[in-house]
Amino acid sequence: MPGERLTAEHRRRIAEGLAAGLTYAEIARRLGRSRSTVSREIARNGGPHGYRAARAQHATSWRARRRRRAPYAAVPDPAVPDTAVLDAAVLDAARDRDAATVREFEERFVAMMTETGMAPMTARVFAALFISESGSLTAVELVQRLQVSPATISHAVRWLEQRELVAREREGRHMRYLVDTEVWYRAWAASTRSMARWADTARQGAQILGTGTPAGDRLHTTSQFFELLGHDMAQAAEHWRQALSTRRRQA
Missing domain, CATH: 1.20.5 (Single alpha-helices involved in coiled-coils or other helix-helix interfaces)
Incomplete structure (x- = not known):
């Protein structure tokens, strides 16, 4: 089986495994395939929460017909x-x-991210991953595509990983980096946790300095701002997750 293409039956079993909450490694073991094969299949066809066997099979057939076009x-x-x-x-x-x-x-995508605060090379790495068909590229593929050193790719990916914008997995001797449909929810959740840390630290500072002092008052106001912002962000993230779940059930 290793080396053979995934069939409609394989995709049905992948969908069942995801619905049962199995890990990629366990699904791969049951199929007798590598974890990287399963993760790429899921990433290019809607991610862990959006994967549908019939839709994945149709998309794969369409890509195969396009490649065969002489x-x-x-x-x-x-x-x-x-x-x-x-x-x-x-x-x-x-x-x-x-x-x-x-x-x-x-x-344009890179320019937008750069203008909103992301380092140029980090933006290029993220754009390359995000618009690739499978949503994943190896470190070697990124080096070849962007014509930069492996160290440059590693530095950019480290920044993206810290903000949960990409994930990584070992593929033989190479490292593969991935993005999926959950990327924005994870990044938003990470930002929400950051807001909570700001609120907690500012609150502690206000207590130490005293809210009756100018510095203490600034810290107290800062704490209130980040607490409110974090609360609203958490609600927005949950609203998005529910809306996405509803849309997928209707698809």
């Missing part, structure tokens, strides 16, 4: 009708246009 001849051939050559030119132009559009969007 390129037309680039030069006129007497045996090839002129309409086929014309179709080839149209398809080639469309592919080039699509690739250019994707690159343009990637640059």
Whole structure:
């Protein structure tokens, strides 16, 4: 079985395993496949909470048909009708246009993240992961794609991991980095925890300095601000999770 493509039956068993709360490692063991194979399958098809066997099978079949689409001849051939050559030119132009559009969007995506506070290289790493078809790339693939050193990739990924924007897993001798549909919920939850720490520390400072002093009053106001912000953020995150769960049940 190792090395073979996943079948519709495999995908059904993956969906059942996720519904039963099994870990990726346990699902992989039951299928006789590697954990990385299972995690990539889940990541590229909706993540652990959005994975649907039928939808994953359909998406995989569509990708396979797209890959099998043979390129037309680039030069006129007497045996090839002129309409086929014309179709080839149209398809080639469309592919080039699509690739250019994707690159343009990637640059806009990176620029937006940079302008909102993320370091340029960190933004490039995150964008590369986020818009990749599977939502995952190895460290080697990132180095080749971005033309930077492994140390640069490692530094960027470390920053992203600290904020729970990416996860990592070992794949043979290489490390694979992943993003999924839960990325924003995890990042938001991490920010909420940060707000709670700000509130607690500022509250302690206000008690030490005394709220009747200017410094103590500033710390007390700061504590109230972050406490309210953290509360609202937690409510917003839970609202999103419920809305997403409802949408997935209806899909």
